[in-house]
Amino acid sequence: MSDSLSRRQMLRATAGIAAATFTIEAAEAEWRSLTPAATSNETMHGVPFDRTPNVRVGFIGLGGRGSGLLNDLINIPGVEIRAVCDLVTERAESGASRVARGGAQKPTVYGGKLDSWKALVARDDIDIVYIATPWDWHVPMAIGAMENGHHAATEVPAATSLADCWKLVDTSERTRKHCIMLENCCYGNSEMMVLNMVRKGMFGTITHGEAAYIHNLNEILLADSGEGLWRRKPHVDHNGNLYPTHGLGPVANYMDIHHGDRFVSMVSMSSQEAGLSEYRDKHTAKDSPKRQEKYKAGDMSTSLLKTANGRTVMLQHDVVTFRPYTRHNLIQGTQGTFADYPARICVMGQPEGETWVELSKTDRYKEFIDPLWQKNGDQARKLGGHGGMDYIMNFRLIQCLHQGIAPDMDVYDAAAWSAPTPLSELSIVRGGGAVNFPDFTRGNWKK
Numbered sequence: 001m002s003d004s005l006s007r008r009q010m011l012r013a014t015a016g017i018a019a020a021t022f023t024i025e026a027a028e029a030e031w032r033s034l035t036p037a038a039t040s041n042e043t044m045h046g047v048p049f050d051r052t053p054n055v056r057v058g059f060i061g062l063g064g065r066g067s068g069l070l071n072d073l074i075n076i077p078g079v080e081i082r083a084v085c086d087l088v089t090e091r092a093e094s095g096a097s098r099v100a101r102g103g104a105q106k107p108t109v110y111g112g113k114l115d116s117w118k119a120l121v122a123r124d125d126i127d128i129v130y131i132a133t134p135w136d137w138h139v140p141m142a143i144g145a146m147e148n149g150h151h152a153a154t155e156v157p158a159a160t161s162l163a164d165c166w167k168l169v170d171t172s173e174r175t176r177k178h179c180i181m182l183e184n185c186c187y188g189n190s191e192m193m194v195l196n197m198v199r200k201g202m203f204g205t206i207t208h209g210e211a212a213y214i215h216n217l218n219e220i221l222l223a224d225s226g227e228g229l230w231r232r233k234p235h236v237d238h239n240g241n242l243y244p245t246h247g248l249g250p251v252a253n254y255m256d257i258h259h260g261d262r263f264v265s266m267v268s269m270s271s272q273e274a275g276l277s278e279y280r281d282k283h284t285a286k287d288s289p290k291r292q293e294k295y296k297a298g299d300m301s302t303s304l305l306k307t308a309n310g311r312t313v314m315l316q317h318d319v320v321t322f323r324p325y326t327r328h329n330l331i332q333g334t335q336g337t338f339a340d341y342p343a344r345i346c347v348m349g350q351p352e353g354e355t356w357v358e359l360s361k362t363d364r365y366k367e368f369i370d371p372l373w374q375k376n377g378d379q380a381r382k383l384g385g386h387g388g389m390d391y392i393m394n395f396r397l398i399q400c401l402h403q404g405i406a407p408d409m410d411v412y413d414a415a416a417w418s419a420p421t422p423l424s425e426l427s428i429v430r431g432g433g434a435v436n437f438p439d440f441t442r443g444n445w446k447k
Contacts, residue, residue, distance in 0.1 A: 041170065041173030041174050042173060042176075043173065043441065043442070043444045044172050044173055044176070044178060044410055044411055044412070045258070045410065045412065045441060045444045045445075045447070046406050047176070047178070047406055047410075048404055048405050048406045049151070049178070049400055049401045049404055049405065049406070049407065050404060051402070051403065051404030052127055052401045052402060052404070053078060053402060054078055054079075054080055055078060055079050055080065055127050055128060055398055055401045055402065056080050056082045056125055056126050056127045056128075057073060057079060057080065057081050057082060057126065057127070057128055057129070057130060058082055058083045058084075058085070058120045058121065058123065058126040058128075058129045058130070058145075058150070059073075059081060059083070059084045059085065059095065059107075059129075059130045059132075060084075060085045060086070060117045060120060060129065060130065060131050060132065060133055060141055061085075061086060061130075061131060061132035061133035061137075061155075062084060062085075062086040062091040062092055062094070062095040062132070063086070063091065063132070063226065064226060064227075065132045065155060066086075066095075066130075066132030066133075066155075067091075067095065068384075068385050068390060069130060069132055069182070069385075069390065069394065070084070070095050070098065070099070070130075071098070071383065071385075072383060072385060072390055072391045072394040072395075073130070073394055073398075074098065074099060074102050074104075075379070075383060075391070076391075076394060076395055076398050078398065078402055079398055080104065080105075081099045081104065081107045082107055082108065082123065082125055082126055083107050083108040083109075083110060083120045083123060083126065084096050084099070084107050084108075084109055084110070084120075085109075085110035085111055085116055085117045085120045086111045087111060087112070087113075087114065087116070088111065088112075089109070089111035089112040091111070092109045092110065092111040093109055093111075095107075096108075096109050108120075108123075117137075117141055117144070118144060121141070121144040121145045121147075121148045121150065122148055123148075124149070126150050127150060127151065127401065128145075128150055128151040128152070128153055128401065129141070129142075129145035129150050129151070129152050129153070130153050130154075130182075131145070131152065131153065131154040131155060132155045132182075133155070134227075134230045134231075135157060135160055135230075135231075135234075136160070136230075138154045138155065138157070138158055138159065139158070139159050139164040139167060139168060141154070142154045142158070142168060142171075142179050143167060143168070143171050145177075146171050146172060146175040146177040146179060147171065147175060149175070149177065150177060151177050151178045151179070151180070151401075152177065152178070152179045152180070153180045153181075153182055153397065154179065154180070154181055154182060154414070155181075155182050156181055156182065156183055156243075156245040156246065156417075156418075157181070157243065157244070157245050157417070157418040157421060158179070158181040158245075158414035158415065158417075158418045159414075159415065159418045160234075160418070160421050160422065161421075161422050162419060162422050162423070162438065165414075165415035165416075165418055165419055165438070165440065166415070166438075166440070168411050168414060168415055169411050169412065169415050169440050172410075172411040173411075178407055178410060178411065179410070179411040179414055180397065180407050180409055180410065180411075180414065181245065181409060181413065181414035181417065181418070182393060182394075182397075183245050183246070183249040183393075183409060183413075183417065184246075184385075184386055184389045184390050184393045185245075185246045185247070185249055185250055185327060185386075185389065186249045186250050186253055186393070186408070186409065187372075187389045187390075187392040187393040187396065188250075188386075188387065188389040189369070189370075189373050189377070189387070189388070189389070190329065190340055190343045190359070191250040191253075191329065191389075192369075192370035192372065192373060192392075193359075193365070193368045193369055193370060193373075194250075194254065194329075194331060194338050194368075195250070195253055195254060195370075196368040196369075196370060197338065197365070197368050198254045198331060198333075200368070202335070202336060202347060203331060203332070203333030203334075203335055203336040203337065203338070203347065204333040204334035204335030204336065204348075205333055205334045205335075206254060206255055206311060206331060206332070206333045207310075207311055207312070207332055207333060207334065208311060208312050208313070208314075208330075208331075208332040209251035209254060209255060209311070209312075209313045209314075209330060209331050209332065210251070210313065210314045210315075210316075210328040210329075210330035210339075211244075211247030211248045211250070211251045211313060211314070211315050211316075211327065211328055211329065211330075212247045212315065212316040212317065212318075212326055212327050212328040213243045213244070213246045213247050213316075213317050213318075213319070213327060214316060214317075214318045214319075214321070214323065214324075214325065214326045214327070214328075215318075215319050215325050216319065216320070216321060216322055216323065216325075217231075217319040217320070218275065218276060218279040218280075218283075218319075218320055219283075221235070221276060221319070221320070222276075222279065222280055222283065222284065222290065232276075232293070234297065235276060235295045235296065235297040235320075236293055236294065236295060236296060237296060238296060238297060238421075238425055239270050239296045239297050239298055239301075239425060239428055239429075240268060240270065240297070240301055240317075240420075240421060240422070240423075240424035240425035240427075240428055241268065241301045241303055241315060241316075241317040241420050241421055241424040242297060242301075242317060242319075242421060243317055243319070243421075244315060244317065244417065244418070244420040244421060244424075245417040245418060246327055247315060247316070247327040247328060247329065248313070248315055248417050248420065249409075249413070249417050250327075250329055251313055251329070251330075251331060252413070252416070252417060254331045255307060255311055255313075255331075257307070257413075257416065257445070258412050258413060258416070258441055258444075258445045259445070260309075260445070260446070261307045261308055261309045261311065261445065262307060262308050262416070262437075262439060262441065262445040263305050263306070263307055263313075263416060263437040264306055264307060264308050264436065264437050265305070265306045265434050265435065265436055265437055266303055266304065266305045266306070266420065266423050266424070266427060266434070266435055266437055267303065267304050267427050267432055267433065267434045267435070268301065268302065268303040268304075268420075268423070268424035268425075268427035268428050268432065269301075269302055269303075269427075269428065269432045270297070270298030270299075270300065270301045270302075270424075270428055271298040271299050271300040271301075272298055272299065273295045273296070273297060273298050273299060274299055274320075275299045275318075275320030275321050275322075276295050276297075276299075276320040277295055279320065280293075299318055299320050299321055300316065300317070300318045300321070301316065301317040301318070301424055302314065302315070302316050303315040303316075303420060303423075303424050303427070305420070305437070308445075314328075315420060316328070324341070325341070326340070326341040327340065327341070328340065328341070329341070335347060335348040336348055339356075342358050342359075342360065343358065343359040343360065344356040344357060344358045344359065345357055345359060345365070372392055372395070372396060373388075373392065376391070376392060376395055377392075379391065380392050380395075396408060411440075412440045412441045412444075412445075415438075415440040416437075416438075416440055419437065419438060419440075423435050423437065
Protein backbone atom coordinates (compact mmCIF):
# COMPACT_ATOMS: atom_id res chain seq x y z
CA MET A 1 0.00 0.00 0.00
CA SER A 2 1.33 3.45 -0.83
CA ASP A 3 2.32 5.91 1.89
CA SER A 4 -0.61 8.18 1.08
CA LEU A 5 -4.37 7.68 0.95
CA SER A 6 -6.84 9.51 -1.23
CA ARG A 7 -9.66 11.41 0.43
CA ARG A 8 -12.11 8.95 -1.12
CA GLN A 9 -10.23 6.02 0.44
CA MET A 10 -10.15 7.68 3.84
CA LEU A 11 -13.85 8.53 3.78
CA ARG A 12 -14.62 4.99 2.69
CA ALA A 13 -12.53 3.69 5.59
CA THR A 14 -14.51 5.69 8.12
CA ALA A 15 -17.94 5.46 6.50
CA GLY A 16 -19.09 2.67 8.78
CA ILE A 17 -18.55 4.65 11.97
CA ALA A 18 -18.73 8.31 10.90
CA ALA A 19 -21.57 10.36 12.34
CA ALA A 20 -24.40 11.43 10.04
CA THR A 21 -25.41 15.01 9.43
CA PHE A 22 -26.92 16.42 12.62
CA THR A 23 -30.69 16.93 12.34
CA ILE A 24 -33.45 17.68 14.80
CA GLU A 25 -34.07 13.93 15.00
CA ALA A 26 -30.39 13.29 15.70
CA ALA A 27 -30.45 16.05 18.30
CA GLU A 28 -33.34 14.40 20.08
CA ALA A 29 -31.49 11.08 20.06
CA GLU A 30 -28.49 12.78 21.63
CA TRP A 31 -30.77 14.36 24.21
CA ARG A 32 -32.15 10.97 25.21
CA SER A 33 -28.60 9.70 25.72
CA LEU A 34 -28.10 12.33 28.42
CA THR A 35 -29.67 9.83 30.81
CA PRO A 36 -27.69 6.57 30.93
CA ALA A 37 -29.17 3.17 31.45
CA ALA A 38 -29.05 1.84 34.99
CA THR A 39 -25.72 0.25 35.82
CA SER A 40 -24.13 -1.58 38.70
CA ASN A 41 -20.61 -0.75 37.54
CA GLU A 42 -18.25 0.60 40.17
CA THR A 43 -16.56 3.94 39.64
CA MET A 44 -13.09 4.34 38.13
CA HIS A 45 -12.73 7.65 39.97
CA GLY A 46 -9.41 7.59 41.84
CA VAL A 47 -8.66 3.95 40.96
CA PRO A 48 -4.88 3.41 40.87
CA PHE A 49 -3.01 1.57 38.17
CA ASP A 50 -1.38 -1.69 39.11
CA ARG A 51 2.28 -0.91 39.76
CA THR A 52 4.02 -1.52 36.44
CA PRO A 53 7.84 -1.06 36.51
CA ASN A 54 8.12 -1.85 32.79
CA VAL A 55 5.22 -0.44 30.77
CA ARG A 56 4.45 -2.46 27.64
CA VAL A 57 2.83 -0.33 24.93
CA GLY A 58 0.85 -1.08 21.79
CA PHE A 59 0.65 1.87 19.42
CA ILE A 60 -2.05 2.53 16.79
CA GLY A 61 -1.69 5.39 14.31
CA LEU A 62 1.70 6.62 13.12
CA GLY A 63 0.88 9.70 11.12
CA GLY A 64 2.18 13.12 12.09
CA ARG A 65 0.66 13.12 15.58
CA GLY A 66 1.36 9.49 16.39
CA SER A 67 4.94 9.73 15.19
CA GLY A 68 5.65 12.51 17.70
CA LEU A 69 4.06 10.62 20.59
CA LEU A 70 6.04 7.50 19.71
CA ASN A 71 9.25 9.52 19.81
CA ASP A 72 8.40 10.67 23.35
CA LEU A 73 7.79 7.13 24.54
CA ILE A 74 11.07 5.93 23.03
CA ASN A 75 12.84 8.51 25.22
CA ILE A 76 11.10 7.63 28.50
CA PRO A 77 12.84 4.98 30.68
CA GLY A 78 10.85 1.91 31.60
CA VAL A 79 8.78 1.81 28.41
CA GLU A 80 8.76 -1.08 25.94
CA ILE A 81 6.99 -0.66 22.59
CA ARG A 82 5.68 -4.16 21.89
CA ALA A 83 3.60 -3.53 18.75
CA VAL A 84 2.79 -0.76 16.27
CA CYS A 85 -0.04 -0.45 13.75
CA ASP A 86 -1.05 1.86 10.93
CA LEU A 87 -3.39 1.53 7.97
CA VAL A 88 -0.39 2.47 5.83
CA THR A 89 2.01 -0.40 6.50
CA GLU A 90 5.07 1.63 5.50
CA ARG A 91 4.39 4.06 8.34
CA ALA A 92 4.11 1.23 10.84
CA GLU A 93 7.38 -0.25 9.57
CA SER A 94 9.06 3.13 9.85
CA GLY A 95 7.89 3.51 13.44
CA ALA A 96 9.09 0.04 14.34
CA SER A 97 12.49 0.78 12.84
CA ARG A 98 12.79 3.93 14.92
CA VAL A 99 12.14 1.93 18.07
CA ALA A 100 14.82 -0.57 17.08
CA ARG A 101 17.36 2.15 16.27
CA GLY A 102 17.17 3.20 19.90
CA GLY A 103 18.52 -0.19 20.92
CA ALA A 104 15.21 -1.83 21.83
CA GLN A 105 13.76 -4.96 20.32
CA LYS A 106 11.85 -4.19 17.14
CA PRO A 107 8.09 -4.24 17.82
CA THR A 108 5.66 -6.40 15.89
CA VAL A 109 4.15 -4.54 12.93
CA TYR A 110 0.46 -4.57 11.98
CA GLY A 111 -1.09 -2.71 9.08
CA GLY A 112 -2.53 -2.66 5.59
CA LYS A 113 -6.14 -3.46 6.54
CA LEU A 114 -8.91 -1.52 8.24
CA ASP A 115 -9.09 -4.06 11.06
CA SER A 116 -5.36 -4.70 11.52
CA TRP A 117 -5.56 -2.91 14.87
CA LYS A 118 -7.78 -5.68 16.25
CA ALA A 119 -4.87 -8.12 16.21
CA LEU A 120 -2.77 -5.63 18.17
CA VAL A 121 -5.33 -5.11 20.95
CA ALA A 122 -5.87 -8.88 21.16
CA ARG A 123 -2.28 -9.42 22.34
CA ASP A 124 -1.77 -10.51 25.94
CA ASP A 125 1.61 -8.79 26.42
CA ILE A 126 0.45 -5.15 26.44
CA ASP A 127 -0.36 -2.90 29.40
CA ILE A 128 -1.65 0.17 27.56
CA VAL A 129 -2.69 0.97 23.99
CA TYR A 130 -1.94 4.41 22.55
CA ILE A 131 -4.43 5.60 19.90
CA ALA A 132 -3.44 8.42 17.53
CA THR A 133 -5.86 7.95 14.64
CA PRO A 134 -8.63 10.04 13.00
CA TRP A 135 -11.41 10.92 15.44
CA ASP A 136 -14.00 8.36 14.34
CA TRP A 137 -11.69 5.48 15.28
CA HIS A 138 -10.98 6.59 18.86
CA VAL A 139 -14.01 4.98 20.48
CA PRO A 140 -13.93 1.53 18.81
CA MET A 141 -10.19 1.24 19.35
CA ALA A 142 -10.33 2.37 22.98
CA ILE A 143 -13.18 -0.04 23.68
CA GLY A 144 -11.28 -2.81 21.90
CA ALA A 145 -8.25 -2.16 24.06
CA MET A 146 -10.22 -2.20 27.33
CA GLU A 147 -12.26 -5.26 26.33
CA ASN A 148 -8.98 -7.11 25.80
CA GLY A 149 -7.61 -6.19 29.22
CA HIS A 150 -5.52 -3.12 28.40
CA HIS A 151 -5.71 0.50 29.46
CA ALA A 152 -6.42 2.92 26.62
CA ALA A 153 -4.78 6.29 25.98
CA THR A 154 -6.53 8.07 23.15
CA GLU A 155 -5.85 11.27 21.30
CA VAL A 156 -8.39 14.08 21.45
CA PRO A 157 -11.32 14.21 21.28
CA ALA A 158 -12.06 10.89 22.95
CA ALA A 159 -15.55 10.79 21.41
CA THR A 160 -17.78 12.96 19.25
CA SER A 161 -21.25 11.86 20.42
CA LEU A 162 -22.89 11.54 23.82
CA ALA A 163 -23.69 7.90 23.15
CA ASP A 164 -20.01 7.19 22.52
CA CYS A 165 -18.99 9.13 25.63
CA TRP A 166 -21.21 6.81 27.66
CA LYS A 167 -19.81 3.75 25.88
CA LEU A 168 -16.32 4.72 27.03
CA VAL A 169 -17.50 5.32 30.60
CA ASP A 170 -19.45 2.07 30.79
CA THR A 171 -16.64 0.00 29.27
CA SER A 172 -14.01 1.47 31.56
CA GLU A 173 -16.14 0.79 34.64
CA ARG A 174 -17.03 -2.72 33.55
CA THR A 175 -13.54 -3.82 32.51
CA ARG A 176 -11.80 -1.94 35.37
CA LYS A 177 -9.38 -0.47 32.81
CA HIS A 178 -8.63 3.22 32.49
CA CYS A 179 -9.42 5.25 29.41
CA ILE A 180 -7.22 8.35 29.41
CA MET A 181 -7.56 11.16 26.89
CA LEU A 182 -4.13 12.46 25.88
CA GLU A 183 -4.89 16.13 26.49
CA ASN A 184 -1.42 17.57 26.18
CA CYS A 185 -2.51 21.15 26.91
CA CYS A 186 -3.06 20.22 30.55
CA TYR A 187 0.70 19.70 30.76
CA GLY A 188 1.97 22.98 29.34
CA ASN A 189 4.36 24.92 31.56
CA SER A 190 1.88 27.81 31.96
CA GLU A 191 -1.09 25.52 32.57
CA MET A 192 0.66 23.55 35.31
CA MET A 193 2.08 26.70 36.86
CA VAL A 194 -1.36 28.31 36.99
CA LEU A 195 -2.89 25.14 38.45
CA ASN A 196 -0.40 25.42 41.31
CA MET A 197 -1.34 29.10 41.75
CA VAL A 198 -5.02 28.21 41.91
CA ARG A 199 -4.39 25.49 44.48
CA LYS A 200 -2.39 27.92 46.62
CA GLY A 201 -5.35 30.32 46.60
CA MET A 202 -3.60 33.12 44.73
CA PHE A 203 -6.74 34.09 42.80
CA GLY A 204 -9.16 33.76 45.71
CA THR A 205 -12.53 32.14 45.06
CA ILE A 206 -12.62 30.95 41.44
CA THR A 207 -15.70 32.25 39.60
CA HIS A 208 -15.05 32.22 35.83
CA GLY A 209 -12.85 30.74 33.11
CA GLU A 210 -12.36 31.12 29.38
CA ALA A 211 -11.17 28.40 27.03
CA ALA A 212 -10.78 28.14 23.26
CA TYR A 213 -9.21 26.52 20.27
CA ILE A 214 -8.66 29.38 17.83
CA HIS A 215 -6.15 28.27 15.22
CA ASN A 216 -6.19 28.96 11.48
CA LEU A 217 -6.21 25.46 9.92
CA ASN A 218 -7.56 26.29 6.45
CA GLU A 219 -4.47 25.00 4.67
CA ILE A 220 -4.51 21.74 6.66
CA LEU A 221 -8.26 21.24 6.24
CA LEU A 222 -8.03 21.58 2.46
CA ALA A 223 -4.85 19.55 1.99
CA ASP A 224 -4.83 16.44 -0.18
CA SER A 225 -2.93 14.44 2.43
CA GLY A 226 -2.73 13.99 6.21
CA GLU A 227 -5.61 15.50 8.16
CA GLY A 228 -7.01 17.02 4.98
CA LEU A 229 -8.24 13.53 4.07
CA TRP A 230 -10.72 13.44 6.95
CA ARG A 231 -10.76 16.50 9.20
CA ARG A 232 -12.84 18.65 6.83
CA LYS A 233 -15.80 16.26 6.89
CA PRO A 234 -17.08 17.37 10.32
CA HIS A 235 -17.35 20.90 8.89
CA VAL A 236 -19.71 19.49 6.25
CA ASP A 237 -21.86 17.48 8.66
CA HIS A 238 -21.94 19.46 11.90
CA ASN A 239 -22.33 22.95 13.35
CA GLY A 240 -20.86 23.41 16.79
CA ASN A 241 -17.64 23.22 18.77
CA LEU A 242 -15.78 20.52 16.86
CA TYR A 243 -12.63 20.49 19.03
CA PRO A 244 -13.25 21.58 22.64
CA THR A 245 -10.70 19.72 24.74
CA HIS A 246 -7.47 21.73 24.33
CA GLY A 247 -8.97 24.82 25.92
CA LEU A 248 -11.46 23.18 28.26
CA GLY A 249 -9.15 20.61 29.88
CA PRO A 250 -6.88 23.05 31.73
CA VAL A 251 -9.80 25.24 32.86
CA ALA A 252 -11.66 22.16 34.11
CA ASN A 253 -8.59 21.31 36.19
CA TYR A 254 -8.44 24.82 37.64
CA MET A 255 -12.11 24.46 38.67
CA ASP A 256 -11.69 20.96 40.18
CA ILE A 257 -14.26 19.51 37.79
CA HIS A 258 -15.11 15.98 38.99
CA HIS A 259 -13.32 16.71 42.26
CA GLY A 260 -16.00 18.78 44.00
CA ASP A 261 -17.68 20.44 41.02
CA ARG A 262 -19.07 19.50 37.61
CA PHE A 263 -20.58 21.04 34.49
CA VAL A 264 -24.39 21.11 34.70
CA SER A 265 -25.64 23.10 31.69
CA MET A 266 -24.53 24.69 28.43
CA VAL A 267 -25.79 27.15 25.81
CA SER A 268 -24.23 27.64 22.37
CA MET A 269 -24.38 29.74 19.24
CA SER A 270 -22.43 29.73 15.98
CA SER A 271 -21.67 32.51 13.54
CA GLN A 272 -22.25 32.21 9.82
CA GLU A 273 -19.89 30.08 7.74
CA ALA A 274 -17.51 32.04 5.50
CA GLY A 275 -13.83 31.44 6.23
CA LEU A 276 -13.39 27.89 4.96
CA SER A 277 -15.44 28.31 1.77
CA GLU A 278 -13.77 31.60 0.88
CA TYR A 279 -10.31 30.14 1.41
CA ARG A 280 -11.25 27.08 -0.65
CA ASP A 281 -12.56 29.18 -3.54
CA LYS A 282 -9.36 31.22 -3.55
CA HIS A 283 -6.89 28.34 -3.32
CA THR A 284 -8.43 25.38 -5.20
CA ALA A 285 -9.01 24.81 -8.90
CA LYS A 286 -12.46 25.59 -10.24
CA ASP A 287 -13.00 21.95 -11.21
CA SER A 288 -11.94 20.61 -7.79
CA PRO A 289 -14.54 18.34 -6.12
CA LYS A 290 -14.02 20.41 -2.98
CA ARG A 291 -15.92 23.24 -4.69
CA GLN A 292 -19.09 21.13 -4.38
CA GLU A 293 -18.85 20.89 -0.59
CA LYS A 294 -21.25 22.86 1.59
CA TYR A 295 -19.87 23.66 5.03
CA LYS A 296 -22.34 23.59 7.90
CA ALA A 297 -20.00 24.62 10.73
CA GLY A 298 -20.08 28.32 11.56
CA ASP A 299 -16.73 30.08 11.69
CA MET A 300 -16.97 30.92 15.40
CA SER A 301 -18.73 28.65 17.86
CA THR A 302 -19.27 30.16 21.32
CA SER A 303 -20.64 28.32 24.34
CA LEU A 304 -21.28 29.18 27.97
CA LEU A 305 -21.05 26.41 30.55
CA LYS A 306 -22.33 26.54 34.14
CA THR A 307 -21.02 24.41 37.00
CA ALA A 308 -22.80 22.99 40.02
CA ASN A 309 -20.95 25.48 42.25
CA GLY A 310 -22.05 28.44 40.13
CA ARG A 311 -18.91 29.04 38.07
CA THR A 312 -19.06 29.90 34.38
CA VAL A 313 -16.85 29.05 31.42
CA MET A 314 -16.80 30.64 27.97
CA LEU A 315 -15.71 28.07 25.37
CA GLN A 316 -14.91 28.96 21.74
CA HIS A 317 -13.86 27.21 18.52
CA ASP A 318 -12.65 28.83 15.29
CA VAL A 319 -10.19 27.14 12.92
CA VAL A 320 -10.94 29.05 9.72
CA THR A 321 -10.30 32.72 10.55
CA PHE A 322 -7.06 34.59 9.97
CA ARG A 323 -6.12 35.61 13.51
CA PRO A 324 -3.41 34.75 16.06
CA TYR A 325 -3.51 31.38 17.79
CA THR A 326 -5.05 31.32 21.25
CA ARG A 327 -6.60 28.95 23.76
CA HIS A 328 -7.52 31.91 26.03
CA ASN A 329 -6.58 29.87 29.12
CA LEU A 330 -8.14 32.43 31.43
CA ILE A 331 -9.03 31.80 35.05
CA GLN A 332 -10.60 34.47 37.22
CA GLY A 333 -11.22 34.72 40.95
CA THR A 334 -12.11 37.25 43.59
CA GLN A 335 -8.45 38.24 44.09
CA GLY A 336 -6.96 38.03 40.64
CA THR A 337 -6.90 36.70 37.10
CA PHE A 338 -4.52 34.84 34.79
CA ALA A 339 -4.80 34.92 31.00
CA ASP A 340 -2.54 33.53 28.30
CA TYR A 341 -1.21 34.59 24.87
CA PRO A 342 0.83 36.19 26.20
CA ALA A 343 0.90 34.66 29.69
CA ARG A 344 -0.01 37.48 32.07
CA ILE A 345 -1.37 37.94 35.56
CA CYS A 346 -3.15 40.56 37.62
CA VAL A 347 -3.51 39.91 41.36
CA MET A 348 -4.73 42.05 44.20
CA GLY A 349 -1.91 43.92 45.96
CA GLN A 350 0.68 43.69 43.18
CA PRO A 351 3.04 46.71 42.97
CA GLU A 352 1.96 47.47 39.40
CA GLY A 353 -1.63 48.07 40.44
CA GLU A 354 -4.64 47.02 38.38
CA THR A 355 -2.81 46.08 35.19
CA TRP A 356 -1.46 43.01 33.43
CA VAL A 357 2.02 41.78 34.33
CA GLU A 358 3.56 39.49 31.71
CA LEU A 359 5.15 36.43 33.31
CA SER A 360 8.06 36.57 30.85
CA LYS A 361 9.03 39.93 32.33
CA THR A 362 9.12 38.97 36.01
CA ASP A 363 10.70 36.29 38.21
CA ARG A 364 8.10 36.82 40.90
CA TYR A 365 6.14 33.62 40.28
CA LYS A 366 8.87 31.08 39.49
CA GLU A 367 8.13 29.25 42.73
CA PHE A 368 4.94 27.98 41.11
CA ILE A 369 6.71 26.20 38.23
CA ASP A 370 5.64 22.57 38.50
CA PRO A 371 8.26 20.05 39.69
CA LEU A 372 7.69 17.99 36.53
CA TRP A 373 8.87 20.97 34.47
CA GLN A 374 11.69 21.79 36.89
CA LYS A 375 13.08 18.27 36.60
CA ASN A 376 12.21 17.34 33.01
CA GLY A 377 11.81 20.67 31.25
CA ASP A 378 15.14 20.61 29.42
CA GLN A 379 14.49 17.14 28.01
CA ALA A 380 10.91 18.11 27.10
CA ARG A 381 11.97 21.21 25.20
CA LYS A 382 14.76 19.30 23.47
CA LEU A 383 12.31 16.72 22.12
CA GLY A 384 9.84 19.43 21.11
CA GLY A 385 6.21 18.47 20.81
CA HIS A 386 4.24 21.69 21.34
CA GLY A 387 6.96 23.29 23.41
CA GLY A 388 7.59 20.17 25.47
CA MET A 389 4.09 19.61 26.85
CA ASP A 390 3.74 16.37 24.88
CA TYR A 391 6.76 14.82 26.58
CA ILE A 392 5.64 15.98 30.05
CA MET A 393 2.19 14.47 29.42
CA ASN A 394 3.62 11.12 28.36
CA PHE A 395 6.25 11.13 31.10
CA ARG A 396 3.56 11.74 33.72
CA LEU A 397 1.27 8.99 32.44
CA ILE A 398 4.11 6.48 32.45
CA GLN A 399 5.12 7.70 35.91
CA CYS A 400 1.61 6.95 37.20
CA LEU A 401 1.87 3.42 35.80
CA HIS A 402 5.36 2.94 37.23
CA GLN A 403 4.29 4.07 40.70
CA GLY A 404 0.88 2.39 40.73
CA ILE A 405 -1.13 5.56 41.32
CA ALA A 406 -4.34 6.88 39.74
CA PRO A 407 -3.96 8.79 36.47
CA ASP A 408 -4.37 12.57 36.51
CA MET A 409 -7.21 12.28 34.00
CA ASP A 410 -9.71 9.42 33.75
CA VAL A 411 -12.61 8.35 31.55
CA TYR A 412 -14.98 10.85 33.16
CA ASP A 413 -12.72 13.71 32.12
CA ALA A 414 -12.39 12.23 28.64
CA ALA A 415 -16.17 12.12 28.31
CA ALA A 416 -16.93 15.51 29.84
CA TRP A 417 -14.28 17.41 27.90
CA SER A 418 -15.44 15.80 24.64
CA ALA A 419 -19.17 16.24 25.29
CA PRO A 420 -19.34 19.95 24.30
CA THR A 421 -19.15 18.88 20.65
CA PRO A 422 -22.58 17.18 20.54
CA LEU A 423 -24.02 19.40 23.27
CA SER A 424 -23.14 22.60 21.39
CA GLU A 425 -24.82 21.25 18.27
CA LEU A 426 -27.86 20.24 20.29
CA SER A 427 -28.12 23.76 21.76
CA ILE A 428 -27.68 25.36 18.33
CA VAL A 429 -30.43 23.33 16.64
CA ARG A 430 -32.67 24.36 19.55
CA GLY A 431 -32.04 28.02 18.83
CA GLY A 432 -29.37 28.54 21.45
CA GLY A 433 -31.39 27.00 24.25
CA ALA A 434 -29.83 25.59 27.40
CA VAL A 435 -29.07 21.87 27.50
CA ASN A 436 -28.29 19.80 30.54
CA PHE A 437 -24.76 18.45 30.85
CA PRO A 438 -24.51 14.73 31.64
CA ASP A 439 -23.01 13.67 34.94
CA PHE A 440 -20.65 11.02 33.63
CA THR A 441 -19.45 10.30 37.19
CA ARG A 442 -22.97 9.37 38.33
CA GLY A 443 -22.59 11.52 41.41
CA ASN A 444 -19.04 10.60 42.33
CA TRP A 445 -17.78 14.13 41.54
CA LYS A 446 -19.03 15.09 45.01
CA LYS A 447 -16.42 12.83 46.59
